[in-house]
Structures are given as C-alpha cells and as structure tokens.
Amino acid sequence: MTPENNNDKELFEMWQAATLSDPNDAARLARAIERRTQSFDRTVFWRNFREYAAGAAITICFLVLAVRFPQLRLTAVAGLAAISVVLFYLWRNHRNQAQPDDTADLQSFHAALLARYDHQIRLLRSVKYWYVLPQYLWLLLVVFQTPASRPAARAMLFLLSTAIMAFVVWLNQSYGVRRLQREKQKALEMLRQD
Amino acid sequence: MPDARSFEDLLQRFLPPLKRLAAAYTRDRDESEELLQEIALAIWTSLPRFRGESSERTWIYRVAHNTALRFMADRRRRGAREAAWTPEQEPVASSAATPEQQAMQQERLYRLWQAVRELDWADRQVAVLYLEGLSTNEIESITGMTAGSIATRLTRIRQKLTLRLRGQEVRP
Known part of the structure; x- marks a missing residue:
C-alpha cells in the first residue's frame, strides 16, 4: 500500500524503521525451532508409546483372565469390549477433529478456533454414552456375577459403581462443560475486543 | 520436514x-x-x-x-497477567541527527505503539498490515474482510493514530 498523504507516509516510516532490541537473529531462531520440533516429536512419541503400552497391558490382563480362569471369561471379554468401545470412539473423534488451519484467512481461522470449543463441549456432553455407559454395563456384569450368597457385597459394589459413574457424568457435563463455555466466552470477548 | x-x-x-x-x-x-x-x-x-x-x-x-x-x-x-511494556523495552527509532531529535522520535514512536496496542483485535490486524505497507487486496486476502470494511477501518485507524501522535486522547 502506498501512503495516501504525508501523514500516512510518516506513520509508515516510523513503524517500519522501528527495530526491536532483542538479539533474536534468524539463524538462531531457526535453530531454536528445529530443536523444539525435535523435542516435541520425542515427547509425542513417548506419550503415544505410554498410551499404547497401557492399552496393551490391560488387554493382556483381560486375556490372561479369560484363558486361565474360565469362570471369569465373560467378565474379561466384556471388559475388553467396553475398553475397546471407549478407545475406538476417542481415536475416531481425534482423527475427525479438524485443527484450525494456520494458513487460512483470519475470519475462517476465528471460526475454526471457536469450533474447537464447540467440539470439546459436544464431546463432554455425550460422555455418558461413549465413556460411562460401556464401563457401567461392564461393572453391572461384575456386580451380577458376584455370588448371590453375598448380597451385602453385591449391593455395596452396585452402589459404589453407580456413584462413581454418576460423579464422572457430573464432572464432565456440569463442571467440564461450564469451564469450556467460560473459555469460549473469553475467546469470543478477545476476538471482539482485546 | x-x-x-x-x-x-x-x-x-x-x-x-x-x-x-x-x-x-x-x-x-x-x-x-x-x-x-x-x-x-x-x-x-x-x-x-x-x-x-x-x-x-x-x-x-x-x-x-x-x-x-x-x-x-x-x-x-490461562488467565496470564503480564507487566506492561515500558518505554525502555519499546522498539527504538533507527536513527536521528541529534540526541534531542532522537528523544523526540522515540517519544512519538512510543505513542504510535501504544496507540496500535489500544486498538481492538480486528482493527489491530488491519493496522499492522497497513503499517507494513500491504495493499488492500493483500489485507483482504489475509483477513478475509471485504475491501469496504477494510477501508472503513483504515479511516478510523488513521484518525486514532494521528490523534495519539499529536498527544491527544482518543475517545472510544
């Protein structure tokens, strides 16, 4: 853009002549970014490794239970199924979640940034179906497999399972959603006015 | 990579x-x-x-x-709060003939930066691109705003920056 008058010209010159005193030069910055990327890649690798290792350990435990204790086979298989449902849902959800594109124009970027909050809010609101329900069904199976000769233990296990799952639902749907809504509101306010 | x-x-x-x-x-x-x-x-x-x-x-x-x-x-x-920029930390004017001129330039530069930081997000985006010398077409392509909206904003931004450079308060 060319300056429309002397006043604009003065603004342009002042702005563009301003130098910042910090010693960040391009080569140093480029090296810092390369190091950071490598370190980030390592962090992601080990995080993924830990998650997969934990999943593998649980699967092995259930498989060992199913093979070595035939009376627990149903519980073990159901446990595997419950965990598989949760992990599959998370994996699919993570894969389908669009990240804001850094190269998009600013208005599209604003919209994508806000859509991220909506996506997370939807995820938390539906937690009772994809996270709690499979695990609760599995816990109910465990409860009903507890010998009928021990009704107190059965009742206690049932109440405990129900209370924990109800707490998880409350934590996500009330506290978690409210927190995300506040964050979204802050982001909206920032976009309107800094 | x-x-x-x-x-x-x-x-x-x-x-x-x-x-x-x-x-x-x-x-x-x-x-x-x-x-x-x-x-x-x-x-x-x-x-x-x-x-x-x-x-x-x-x-x-x-x-x-x-x-x-x-x-x-x-x-x-994250609710981060930071200290404000101080004049010593601000960008510096590149050159001036005398120390008096340099001090004056620095004061004006400080006012310009303060004025830019006081703009709301959308105006600040346009102001920074404008001050870097980008064309309206380029600003349009970067921000996704229409040319009309950019022109309106630029008029307002110029007024605010000019007033601040003259040392006058800007009404919101």
Missing part, C-alpha cells in the same frame, strides 16, 4: 516485520519473544503446505496473525 535452508532464508527476510507484529500483539518483551518463536514454529510446520497459490508475503502474514490470535487466546484462557 521442510528444508532448513529455505526456512532460515524466509526468517531472514521477514524477521523485522514479524518482530514488530509480535510486539504489537503482546504485553511485554518476554511474551513478544515467546510469540515470535510460536510464529516461527507455525511457519516451519506450515511450510510444506505452501503451494505458492498466494504470495509468500501474504502467506507469512496469515500464518503469523493466526498464530498470534491462538497464542493470545491461550494466554487469556
């Missing part, structure tokens, strides 16, 4: 405007350096997707502004 050499060349060419952009969006020097690193990282990760459909300059500014926006949203979310 992008080519390290072309990345460094790109940074070399765009470092001064990127530093000014980072300083315009932040509240202190540490935050400004942190944002500059975030911008460089975003350029590094987006570089393989640059197909040359827009000019290099437009593309760099898009990535930089989007990163600044995300960076500030994250800072807000």
